[in-house]
Amino acid sequence: MSGLLIALLAVPFGGAVLLWVLPARLADRLAALMGSVVSGFVLVGSAVMWWRFTHQGGPVGATLAAGELPRTLPGKVNAYAETDVSWLSSLDVRFHVGVDAISLPLILLTALLVFLCCAYSLRIIPRAGRTASLVALLLVIETGVIGTFSALDLVLFFVFFEVVLIPMWLVIDVWGDHHDPAGRRLAANRFVLMTVLGSAVMLVGFLLVHHLAGTFDIEALGNDPVLGGHGLPLAAAACIAGGLAVKMPIWPLHIWLPDAHAKAPTVGSVLLAGVLLKLGSYGLIRVLLPVLPEASLTIAPYLAGFSTIAIVAGSLACLAQTDVKRLIAYSSVGHMGFIGLGIATMSPEGLSGAMFGNIAHGVITGLLFFLAGAIKDRHDTSDLRAIGRALYARLPRIAALLTFASLASLGLPGLAGFWGEMLAMLGAYHPHEALPRATFIVMMAVAGAGTVITAAYFLRLVRNLCQGDPAKYPSTTFAVDLSRIELVTWAPLVVLTVLLGLWPALLLDYWTFL
Amino acid sequence: MTITSTDWQASAVPLLLALAAVAVLLVDGARGGTARARHLVAGGTTAAAVVAGLVITAVQRHDLLPAFCKTAVEGPAECSLTVEPLTIGLWAVLLSAGLGVVVLSAHGLLDARIAPAEFHFLLLSALCGATVLAAARDLVTMVIALELVSLPSFAMVALRRDRRGSEAALKAFLVSVLSTAVMLFGVSYLYGVTQSLHLTTVATRIPASGDERRVAYAAGLFVLVGFAFKIAAVPFHAWLPDTYDGAPVEVTAFLAVVSKSAGVAGLVVLLTRGLPGLDLRLVVGLLAAVTMTVGNVAALRQTGAVRLLAWSSIGQVGFLLAPLAADDVRVVVAYLAAYVVVTLGAFGVVALVQRHRPGGLLTDYRGMVRTEPGAGASLVLFLLVLAGLPPGLVGLFTKFAALQSVVDAGLGWLAAAMVVNVVIGLAVYLRWVAELFRLPVDEPFSVDIETPAVAVIGTCAGAAVVLSVLPAALFALV
Numbered sequence: 008m009s010g011l012l013i014a015l016l017a018v019p020f021g022g023a024v025l026l027w028v029l030p031a032r033l034a035d036r037l038a039a040l041m042g043s044v045v046s047g048f049v050l051v052g053s054a055v056m057w058w059r060f061t062h063q064g065g066p067v068g069a070t071l072a073a074g075e076l077p078r079t080l081p082g083k084v085n086a087y088a089e090t091d092v093s094w095l096s097s098l099d100v101r102f103h104v105g106v107d108a109i110s111l112p113l114i115l116l117t118a119l120l121v122f123l124c125c126a127y128s129l130r131i132i133p134r135a136g137r138t139a140s141l142v143a144l145l146l147v148i149e150t151g152v153i154g155t156f157s158a159l160d161l162v163l164f165f166v167f168f169e170v171v172l173i174p175m176w177l178v179i180d181v182w183g184d185h186h187d188p189a190g191r192r193l194a195a196n197r198f199v200l201m202t203v204l205g206s207a208v209m210l211v212g213f214l215l216v217h218h219l220a221g222t223f224d225i226e227a228l229g230n231d232p233v234l235g236g237h238g239l240p241l242a243a244a245a246c247i248a249g250g251l252a253v254k255m256p257i258w259p260l261h262i263w264l265p266d267a268h269a270k271a272p273t274v275g276s277v278l279l280a281g282v283l284l285k286l287g288s289y290g291l292i293r294v295l296l297p298v299l300p301e302a303s304l305t306i307a308p309y310l311a312g313f314s315t316i317a318i319v320a321g322s323l324a325c326l327a328q329t330d331v332k333r334l335i336a337y338s339s340v341g342h343m344g345f346i347g348l349g350i351a352t353m354s355p356e357g358l359s360g361a362m363f364g365n366i367a368h369g370v371i372t373g374l375l376f377f378l379a380g381a382i383k384d385r386h387d388t389s390d391l392r393a394i395g396r397a398l399y400a401r402l403p404r405i406a407a408l409l410t411f412a413s414l415a416s417l418g419l420p421g422l423a424g425f426w427g428e429m430l431a432m433l434g435a436y437h438p439h440e441a442l443p444r445a446t447f448i449v450m451m452a453v454a455g456a457g458t459v460i461t462a463a464y465f466l467r468l469v470r471n472l473c474q475g476d477p478a479k480y481p482s483t484t485f486a487v488d489l490s491r492i493e494l495v496t497w498a499p500l501v502v503l504t505v506l507l508g509l510w511p512a513l514l515l516d517y518w519t520f521l
Numbered sequence: 522m523t524i525t526s527t528d529w530q531a532s533a534v535p536l537l538l539a540l541a542a543v544a545v546l547l548v549d550g551a552r553g554g555t556a557r558a559r560h561l562v563a564g565g566t567t568a569a570a571v572v573a574g575l576v577i578t579a580v581q582r583h584d585l586l587p588a589f590c591k592t593a594v595e596g597p598a599e600c601s602l603t604v605e606p607l608t609i610g611l612w613a614v615l616l617s618a619g620l621g622v623v624v625l626s627a628h629g630l631l632d633a634r635i636a637p638a639e640f641h642f643l644l645l646s647a648l649c650g651a652t653v654l655a656a657a658r659d660l661v662t663m664v665i666a667l668e669l670v671s672l673p674s675f676a677m678v679a680l681r682r683d684r685r686g687s688e689a690a691l692k693a694f695l696v697s698v699l700s701t702a703v704m705l706f707g708v709s710y711l712y713g714v715t716q717s718l719h720l721t722t723v724a725t726r727i728p729a730s731g732d733e734r735r736v737a738y739a740a741g742l743f744v745l746v747g748f749a750f751k752i753a754a755v756p757f758h759a760w761l762p763d764t765y766d767g768a769p770v771e772v773t774a775f776l777a778v779v780s781k782s783a784g785v786a787g788l789v790v791l792l793t794r795g796l797p798g799l800d801l802r803l804v805v806g807l808l809a810a811v812t813m814t815v816g817n818v819a820a821l822r823q824t825g826a827v828r829l830l831a832w833s834s835i836g837q838v839g840f841l842l843a844p845l846a847a848d849d850v851r852v853v854v855a856y857l858a859a860y861v862v863v864t865l866g867a868f869g870v871v872a873l874v875q876r877h878r879p880g881g882l883l884t885d886y887r888g889m890v891r892t893e894p895g896a897g898a899s900l901v902l903f904l905l906v907l908a909g910l911p912p913g914l915v916g917l918f919t920k921f922a923a924l925q926s927v928v929d930a931g932l933g934w935l936a937a938a939m940v941v942n943v944v945i946g947l948a949v950y951l952r953w954v955a956e957l958f959r960l961p962v963d964e965p966f967s968v969d970i971e972t973p974a975v976a977v978i979g980t981c982a983g984a985a986v987v988l989s990v991l992p993a994a995l996f997a998l999v
Contacts, residue, residue: 027898031891097851097996098922135960151911162921170911176951181958196951200944203910207940210921214928214936 009088012104012157015052015114019045019121020150023143034139039132042125042142046149050118053153057111060087067108067517076519081358082109082296083229084159091159099223103159108517109292109362110156113285116369117156119503120281121149123496124274127377130492131384133182133272141182144174145274152282156289161213161223164294168206168254168286172199175279182272186388194266201253201263209250209290215243216298229297236301244302247295248310255287257310257347258317261340265324268336269389273380276332280339281373285365288346292362296353304441307351311435314347315450318457325464331379332389334468335372338416341461342368342424348454349431352447355520357434362518364427367415367507371424374412374500381405381493382472385486391468396475404489406473408497413465415504418458423507426515428458530581531588531604534574534612535652541570542645549638560628560637567641571620571648578612599719601659607793610854610999611655611786614861618778619648621865621981625771625872627973632769635680643673643680644775651783658794660708660718660744663787664701667751670783671697677775678768689767696750696760704747710740720795727798741799744791745808751784754808754842755815758835762819765831770875773827774868777834778861785841785857793850802930806846810938813839817945825881826871826953833907833949834864836942840923843935849926855995856919859988863903863916866981870900873974874966883956885966890957892965895975897957899982906985908950909943914989922996 022045026034061067070076079085086105094102106114124145132138147170154167176199183191217223219233219240233240253260268276291310296303321340328334342364349361382398382405383389398406415422418429435451438444507513545563554562581604589601626640650669657663675697679690712718714737715726728734746757753761765773792801816835823829837860844852871881873896878885889897906913909920920943927936970978988995 095918095993095996097993098918098925100918137960165921166911166914166917169917173905173910173912173954177958180955181960192955196948199951200948203947204940204944207943210924211928211936211940214925217925218929 009090009105011052011056012088012106013090015049015056015118016104016150016154016157018048018052019146019153023146023150026139026143026146029139031139035137038139038142039125039128042146043122043129045146046118046122046125049149049153050115050122053111053114053118056088056106057115060106060108060111061517071516076517078355078519078521080229080297080300081353081355081520082292084226084293084297086159086226089159094163098162099217100162101160101224102163103224103226104154104157104163105159105226106157110289112362112366112514113156113289114153116285116366117149117152117282119499120277120369120373121145123373123499124277127274127492127496130490131273134185135182137181141178141274144178145278147174148278152286155286159225161216161225161294164225164290165206165210165213168290169203171283171286172202175199175275175283178275179267179271182275183270187270190266191270194270197263198267201260205250205253205260207250208246212243212246212250215239215246219243225294225298232297233299234301236305240299240302241305244295244299244306247299248291248306251287251290251295252313253287254290255284255343255347256340257313257343258320258340259313261317261321264340265333265336268339268376269330269332273377273384276376276380277373280336280376281369284339284343285369288343288350288361288365291347291350292358296350303353304439307353307439307442308446311348311351311447311450314344314351315453315457317341317344317347318454319460322457322460322464326460326467329391330389331382331391331394331468331472332376334464335375335379338461338464339368339372341457342372342416344457345428345431345454348450349427349434352431352434352437353439353442354434354437356430356437358520359515359518360427360430360434363430363511363514366514367423367427367504370500370503370507371412371415374408374497374504375416377493377497377500378405378409378412382409391471394472395480396471396473397477397480398473400477401480402486402488408489408501410469410473411501412504413469415508417462417465421508423504425508426511526590526598527588528586529588530584531586531602531656533577535649535656537574537577538570538645538649538652541566542642542649545638545641545645557628560631563638563641564623564627567645568620568623570645571616571623574652575613575616575620578609578616582606582609593722597721599659599717599722601662601719602653602656603658604656606999607789607850607854608656611782611789612652613998614854614858615648615651615655615779615782615786618782618861618865619644621861621977622771622775622779624973624977625774625865625869627971629971630872630876630973631771632681634682635769640677640680643677647673647677647775647779647783651779651786654783655786655790657787657790658720660711660720660723660795663791664704664708667704667783667787668701670780671701671751674776674780677772678764680772681769685767686769689764692760693764700747700750700757703750704744707740707743707747710736711744714740720791723795724798727796738799741796741801742804744796745788745801745804748784748788748791749808752781752788752838753835754838755812755835758812758816761835762828762831766825766827770827770868770872773831774865774872777830777864777868781834781838782857782861785838785853789845789850789853792845793848797848802846802848805842806932806935809839809842809846810935811839812836812842813942814938814945817942817949820949821945824883826874826883826886827881829883829949829953830864830867830871833946836946836949837907839942840920840939843939844923844926846935847926847930847932849930851996851999852919852922852926854999856923858995858998859906859915859919862981862984862988863906863913866899866978866985867903867907869974869977869981870896870903873968873970873978877968878966883953886953886956887959887966888957889966891960892967893970896970896978899978901954901957902982902985904950904954908947910947912989913985915985915992915995918992919995
């Protein structure tokens, strides 16, 4: 029983309930402040948990002090701060939560991004108003995401996975792009319906696992996995991978993503890209690989293939975008493709790369969506042609940050985006010995070409938006360059981008796989 | 037929309801009193009888009480009524549903054109039939009990005595007569093949092969079709939307929770106690898949609240039939219980809104989460339970359990149909939920909600929340 982890789950939810119970007017005024305090608590709490986990006395700290960590099977749970109580015994469902080196960094990322979104809402809220409900929904999303990252029971994982959906649907539908009510409703519906289809398919996979192994417990399944690469285990793996691929998303299941990201309000886009997509990749690492190791080997080449297509297709789509938010959304498809490729190699390098890519993508794309939102708010449009060029002259600080984030995102060495993609490609060079190496090397080459296209579209973005003749695009007098709240909320992301780029061992040391 | 042994305790609940029905009519015959007082007396008597029935059910929950039995030539004794865990679970659901309808029809809520005593008499008669149906273990008792549920239902639909109600009642009546005829046809053939009307004996005497088995199979299909009309499984559903739409909302709630649960109860008893040897799983599974798909797809296009609930209730019946195709009675009853709780609550809100806005369109609910937070948030919860998504965890768990029994039974195609229908169903309910959250509102819906309506909506919402946190209680019903 760990009180801290339970508190991390309960506190944001309690905060949301409190915001809904308070009278609307009072709640609207207090919402952002309360949200910041609550999510700040969660951030501090998860940081404390990470510190306890990694330092002397924690399960990892002691081993690490003595030398390297032992290598473990990929994704296998080595739970810390566990709580395990029976919930629905007749269906074999338990409330089993716990964290380890794989989930804790993602929990930290979630806590950080939600905190920044709440802090951002102190000053900047979408035109629809109703701040209390918006912040409350963000907090419910936080509970759902942290719950998914800490669930050690398949059904509990599924439940938390679904908790996120309705709040995010509302965030897009109510607070989305105010120019296009029909479009944002369509985007929200497509997001929620496709994700539910994916999660229902994933649930069928979980039920097949239960049918084969007789338990939903991820820890028990990790110790005693479902073996066999054909028949029912393969069907289970295909269902789970297919369902999670919608969330991640992997081409061609990504069609919900561009609209959802483009129509969502800034905080919605940040959480969608920064956190929600990771539920998919985390699920692949946590559930698919350790529970169905042999069936995973069977489907890994296909997963890798679709991921590689995603890298190229996402990047090519970016070249054709005229909307800055859609462009960043499509870039997520490409980046999640690298993560999928890393997972599919099933090698230590590839998995470390995928997990590092998860964190890096969350930080960098979070920053990119904050910036895109800032540009959109200032010009009341996110259309590149309407915004015009020469942002260096008109909004020098924001333009500089956009260039910085673009460089980080295209994988410039020294910034966070580099390590994930490099390791994923290294993993494709040395895939798991049971996988066809030649195929993976071809995919590595294609992915390499994808990085070039990524560089091309980000540089094109910088060129089309930031550079240009200031005389032709006069600065709008009312537009403020970087405001104080923007500086405060974006600074942590900038710092993390540099820190993770220069010192990747900060995370990589804890991921040691066979 | 000589009855050799009976346990009168087994018939305590139906008997109590029947006596209460007569009492309601008798008391109303007395003169004097205001309309309000007469309504209170009728409603109070009904509620007291139903609560007493629930208490008896709770007391009997561990018992095995066979009634109207005779010793068979071979095999176990043949009984016409049996109280066993399955009966108890179904009774709990049926009586709770009945109690909800009684409170929904309190004075001031029930349509003023409806005579309260007649309404409550019919309601009690139907409940009596429903409880007998859940306990019935022979074919004739089942048919009679089913008629006892159906006949009062048509009368209730027509109680407002206007054109729409009469038309709706006539439609339901014709379909029901047809379904009874079809069912009796099947029953007669089953009797011809097995020489018995008792389910236990029918179950043992169904031949394993040959022509007689084919006849028995066809007869089983006819009986199944009879029940399919009753629960409005596709393609026997055409009467339902018009009837739901034409009836007063309280009566629609009755049809959706009591009448439908009674049909499901009869079907469960028939398939698990009488015809397990026929292996109708494939047929039931097909019926489930078609029913949920047609119901949900048609619901997608509805603009009226009651019609949407009507079509989506067809979709829900599909999900109810799915675990039945996998022989998982526990899940059927759990699903039914969750469905009853939230459907009652949803009809409570619909009745509330329609009293003030008779149009009954989905757009009437616009912005209700803000202007009527209690009723609005409750309705959102009910709809999400029906959709099976958090925060409606109880709906999620019952759908999960249904899917689990189907997957464990190896019915992959049915599981696929369920997965697709979860998505379509969600699309149906989200349209309504979106209206509830939408702003700005020109004419916000804001009224003083009557106490009984608050009680029903609040109780249902509370039950949905409690069952979401502790779903185990639901699966302990049977």
